[in-house]
Amino acid sequence: MISNKMNSLLSSNSTIRAMFEEGKKLSRIYGSENVFDFSIGNPNVEPPEAIKSIINEILNSESPNLVHGYMNNSGYEDVRDDISKFLNKKYDLNLTFENITMTCGAAGGLNIILKTLLNPNDEVIVFAPYFGEYKNYVNNFDGKLIIVPTDTSTFEPNLEYLKSAITPKTKAIIINTPNNPTGVIYSETLLENLGKLLDEKQEEFGSNIYLISDEPYREIVYDAATVPCILKYFKNSFIGYSYSKSLSLPGERIGYVVTNSSMYDFNSIISSLNIANRILGFVNAPSLFQRVIAKSLEIEIDISIYKKNFDLLYNHLVNLGFSCIKPSGTFYLFPKSPIDDDIKFCEDAKKFNLLLVPGSSFGCPGHFRISYCVSYDTIKNSLPAFDKLAKLYKL
Amino acid sequence: MISNKMNSLLSSNSTIRAMFEEGKKLSRIYGSENVFDFSIGNPNVEPPEAIKSIINEILNSESPNLVHGYMNNSGYEDVRDDISKFLNKKYDLNLTFENITMTCGAAGGLNIILKTLLNPNDEVIVFAPYFGEYKNYVNNFDGKLIIVPTDTSTFEPNLEYLKSAITPKTKAIIINTPNNPTGVIYSETLLENLGKLLDEKQEEFGSNIYLISDEPYREIVYDAATVPCILKYFKNSFIGYSYSKSLSLPGERIGYVVTNSSMYDFNSIISSLNIANRILGFVNAPSLFQRVIAKSLEIEIDISIYKKNFDLLYNHLVNLGFSCIKPSGTFYLFPKSPIDDDIKFCEDAKKFNLLLVPGSSFGCPGHFRISYCVSYDTIKNSLPAFDKLAKLYKL
Numbered sequence A, B: 001m002i003s004n005k006m007n008s009l010l011s012s013n014s015t016i017r018a019m020f021e022e023g024k025k026l027s028r029i030y031g032s033e034n035v036f037d038f039s040i041g042n043p044n045v046e047p048p049e050a051i052k053s054i055i056n057e058i059l060n061s062e063s064p065n066l067v068h069g070y071m072n073n074s075g076y077e078d079v080r081d082d083i084s085k086f087l088n089k090k091y092d093l094n095l096t097f098e099n100i101t102m103t104c105g106a107a108g109g110l111n112i113i114l115k116t117l118l119n120p121n122d123e124v125i126v127f128a129p130y131f132g133e134y135k136n137y138v139n140n141f142d143g144k145l146i147i148v149p150t151d152t153s154t155f156e157p158n159l160e161y162l163k164s165a166i167t168p169k170t171k172a173i174i175i176n177t178p179n180n181p182t183g184v185i186y187s188e189t190l191l192e193n194l195g196k197l198l199d200e201k202q203e204e205f206g207s208n209i210y211l212i213s214d215e216p217y218r219e220i221v222y223d224a225a226t227v228p229c230i231l232k233y234f235k236n237s238f239i240g241y242s243y244s245k246s247l248s249l250p251g252e253r254i255g256y257v258v259t260n261s262s263m264y265d266f267n268s269i270i271s272s273l274n275i276a277n278r279i280l281g282f283v284n285a286p287s288l289f290q291r292v293i294a295k296s297l298e299i300e301i302d303i304s305i306y307k308k309n310f311d312l313l314y315n316h317l318v319n320l321g322f323s324c325i326k327p328s329g330t331f332y333l334f335p336k337s338p339i340d341d342d343i344k345f346c347e348d349a350k351k352f353n354l355l356l357v358p359g360s361s362f363g364c365p366g367h368f369r370i371s372y373c374v375s376y377d378t379i380k381n382s383l384p385a386f387d388k389l390a391k392l393y394k395l
Helices: A004-011 A017-029 A050-061 A077-091 A105-117 A133-141 A160-167 A188-205 A264-280 A287-295 A305-319 A342-350 A376-392 B006-012 B016-030 B050-061 B078-089 B107-118 B133-140 B159-167 B187-205 B266-279 B287-294 B306-319 B342-350 B376-394
Strands: A098-101 A122-129 A144-148 A170-176 A210-214 A236-243 A255-259 A368-371 B101-102 B123-127 B142-147 B170-176 B209-212 B237-242 B255-259 B369-370
Touching: A004 A122, A050 B050, A077 A098, A077 A255, A077 B101, A077 B306, A098 A105, A098 A170, A098 A264, A105 A133, A105 A236, A105 A255, A105 B006, A122 A133, A122 A160, A122 B107, A133 A144, A144 A160, A144 B209, A160 A188, A170 A188, A188 A210, A188 A264, A188 B266, A264 B133, A287 A376, A287 B287, A305 A376, A342 A368, A342 A376, A376 B107, B050 B287, B078 B101, B078 B255, B078 B287, B101 B107, B101 B266, B107 B170, B107 B209, B107 B237, B107 B255, B107 B266, B123 B159, B133 B142, B142 B159, B142 B306, B159 B187, B170 B187, B187 B209, B255 B266, B266 B342, B266 B376, B306 B376, B342 B369
Parallel strands: A122 A144, A122 A170, A170 A210, A210 A236, B123 B142, B123 B170, B170 B209, B209 B237
Antiparallel strands: A098 A255, A236 A255, B101 B255, B237 B255
16 A cells, blocks of 8 residues: 555665664674674764863753744754854855755755755766665656766766756765765865856856756865865756764754755745655754754864774775775775676675665665774774685685 | 646745744744744644653663664664563553664654555545645655545544545545644544445455554543544554654654564565665664663653643633534644634734644645644633634624
8 A cells, every 4th residue: 555656665775774684683693793894874973072071051942832833944143053064164155044944954954955946857966886875866856867877987977978968857966075985075176167067058058057956975074185065166056964973973863954046946946845854744853953053163072083994994995906986085995896796795795794875875886885984993804804805806 | 847746835934834834933023921832733832741751761871782773674673672561561462573663753654554555546545634644654655645534523533524535546644633734533433434435445355454543642632531442443554653642752753563463464564664664774773762762652741731721712712602623633723714714813813923734734724733742831821812813703
């Protein structure tokens, strides 16, 4: 009696989640210290200690009916104002509270944007490898997902491939930088050229194309890398942001959407995001954590923990003979699988209690993803298992 | 460039919200103490004082990565287990954690249920007067809203009307008890007969019909009234619950769905609710407040504050000559408008700074809704304005 859409999802439920359950099973059999679960992006770094005192400060100083009550569906105006000022300083912009819509994480943000934009059969372009949920989000609104093939030399979008993929039905393009699963940050030059190409295509087709930059990993970057701000390179652009990774608050579902002031039809778009928040059932981003965020804008988690994991694991894998692009951010590695069949490779890895995600889950077969947001000890203890896996494949 | 669906919503944005904005405007002109905003269901009763200490207890005793981290998309198993035990005791049931899906409020709950059930053009029946958002929720999944006319003698669903409204395309029926806007609690006899009718219709059409009971006001009841549990009267039944009203936490978006164990296709349904939580972008109900709820199950807000408002306002209106069914719960009154044109009536009320919502917003013209979840002083100070309104209409 399940709807057709859900029925097909039931049978092909997220590989990542399935592996999460399998990890728990293996842990019961072998002991959790002997299972190396690199399958899920659940940050192991603790939220900043300050979050606790900020919550206390809010509960002790603000009226409970304000803290836990309804507000505008786009969020508290003072919180949105604080975020806009923070972004203005960071990127030299001129945003006001009106540019900011508070959302239930980046997932909520992407859904209200797509609800706002998509008519059935509108095309939404993503670049392989891509976060698998994009397919479901686009499908929620009967859009058509168009996958532009991977450029494995850089793992940046290939604009020549993109050029031929854009049609008059193209309504949106989703990019994800720093990228899950590759860890690559899209360069300023790439974004500049992307913006130009989209301007040309809009002119050619007399259409509006909207660019959505999904940036939950914006703050998880290494060696002083920075993520260029998409708003500067294309007028019809949105940023989807989340505090799930940058403050290790994935369960709290708190994030925001930034809408570019230069966007075509700006006023209707922001009104529509507001209504979409309401009618999709989010109503508003969770209220206490909106207020927490406003007081946490300058706070960061300790990235060095991820960097230490990264150094140990990346160097070990490269020394073993795995080929892997060097990421500039996120807590993922995306090495090449020694065989084309990445699903078989990940099955083999399980023999050594290594839980990895096949690249096929990201539309990019022949690779696999390692989430290294786990303890340093897990990484250290997993190295012999990677040795055995490399040996099995005669690397 | 907005999608067609959103475009039509932009022009007819929620009357209730529009009035909320208008209230703020009037307050700026006349001073907030001289504007009587009865338009929105934002609880004025404070959340229980204990919520604060419970949050502190959790932050001090539980691991931050547990409290703020990802969990199963259906919610923490221990929280779901606690809720199932609470309901078992309250209603003499045999639920386990599997029957409970934690949701972003009741709005999130209704959306994941409808995502699970509806194919395009499936029919969903509601009874006028009904909460206007149901129309949007059904439209999210391209279902067809079927409105069964009001029985103004009782404001309970009229089963004869319902009988002729059910077709082979009927997929779901939404009831709302205690009811927004009437405050009526549906009786045991009504639910029993409703269950029987649905059983007959399922047999007649060889179909499955799902009954969704939306119960955010279940704990806001007066004079020891109780709300019968729908699970006992019909196998294919869900309860949608929220702590927005019962604990005055509307901004926190925390609630749950109960799925009847006897439901046809139970296992697929609960898996689908889980996936729907994920792919609609909720991902999970906010994590800290899931844990808060588990420790607040026996706590109640002080209903006597609403009751005092109710007594003062209801008696005054009846004495003035307004005709109004006596509610058993909620914080709404739904009097008959002295003229058929409820929209004109509410416009006239604004002359006296009274903000009321036309019954038309609930599919029930000729009536108006008063939300009395405001301060006692607001009620007291508003009485002369109601006197003038009654005089204008020569009551």
